[in-house]
Amino acid sequence: MRSFAGCDPAAADELYRRFAGRVYGLGLVMLGGDAAAQDLVQDTFVKLWRNAERYDRSRGKLETWVLLMARSLAIDAIRRRVLDARTLERADHPPDVDRAPGPDERAVTADLAERARRAIATLPPEQRAALELAYLGGKTSTEISDLEGIPIGTAKTRIRAALLRLRELMSEEVERDDV
Secondary structure, X not given: OHHHHOOOHHHHHHHHXXXXXXXXXXXXXXXXXXXXXXXXXXXXXXXXXHHHHHOOHHHOOHHHHHHHHHHHHHHHHHHHHHHHHHHHHHHHOOOOOOOOOOHHHHXXXXXXXXXXXXXXXXXOHHHHHHHHHHHHOOOOXXXXXXXXXXXXXXXXXXXXXXXXXXXXXXXXXXXXXXX
């Protein structure tokens, strides 16, 4: 891995020779198609290249690390498929046109949106960025990890902490209104 991280073409060839077939097989099983499995192999080796310095031999075997990375990317691909299918389904079945929100509903929605914007503005910058990438940008935790250059666990923690803080802030707003 040190040679691979150091951009040694021979190390890259060896790593590919050792693991590409297994990653491809994992892709076939999880994603169900040749093209998707080939994409998984490519995505996995790109991610390996970008994160080669993160491999720690004391935490496990290289094979395990490579296959877990591939599995994580496959799961992300499945999630994207589900999201795409839901989006297409919604496009095929648009909501009733007759059910337009009335003035009261629009006012309540606008008020909630403003409260949410104020609450989001109070979050620490790293939590706010992770939350915006996830919910406004549609990014997965893995993609946020790559974009922000942070471990995936940190990306997940930032999103969760932001959501918990927003729940707390929005609850406080509701309690103030009820008083």
